Amino acid sequence: MAFKTQEMIxxxxxxxxxxxxxxxxxxxxxxxxxxxxxxxxALVQQLLQAGIVPASVARAAEARFERFEQSFTDFAPIDGHAEAPAFNDTPVPPSRPKLTLVGSNAAA
Incomplete structure (x- = not known):
């Protein structure tokens, strides 16, 4: 059965x-x-057609996925805070809209 994109969404x-x-x-x-x-x-298609993931395959996949996840945490700073890589040493302040306060001292 083929699904249309709209049906999938x-x-x-x-x-x-x-x-x-x-x-x-x-x-x-x-x-x-x-x-x-x-x-x-082909392996993914075979698992989908079988409708079951053998327990030993599931355990092996879990172990391999843990190593995959660890490869990402190896790049994280030790304190756990992710920072964007610095391309130069000049800090760029965040852009904010500038507000101007206008007051009136005119007497009524």
């Missing part, structure tokens, strides 16, 4: 679509990664 609006959203998001990221090749795509 409608399905994602359902209150119980959290896992669907998580899977679609993960699949979107994976499909953009050149390392997610035909062999890995």
């Amino acid at each position: 409608l399905a994602l609006r359902a209150p119980n679509a959290h896992w669907l959203a998580a899977l679609v998001n993960a699949l979107d990221e994976a499909l953009k990664d050149p390392d997610f090749g035909p062999e890995q795509r």
Whole structure:
């Protein structure tokens, strides 16, 4: 069964679509990664067609995903606060609208 884009968006609006959203998001990221090749795509299709993930495969995937997550935390500052990389030493102040207060001293 092929779904139209509008039908997919409608399905994602359902209150119980959290896992669907998580899977679609993960699949979107994976499909953009050149390392997610035909062999890995075939494995995903096989799991979907089987309708079950064997327990040993689930455990291996969990262990591998933990290492994947750790690769991101290796780049985080020790204090846990994420900072944008500095491209130069000149700080750029945030832009804010300038307000001007206007008063009147005219006597009535």
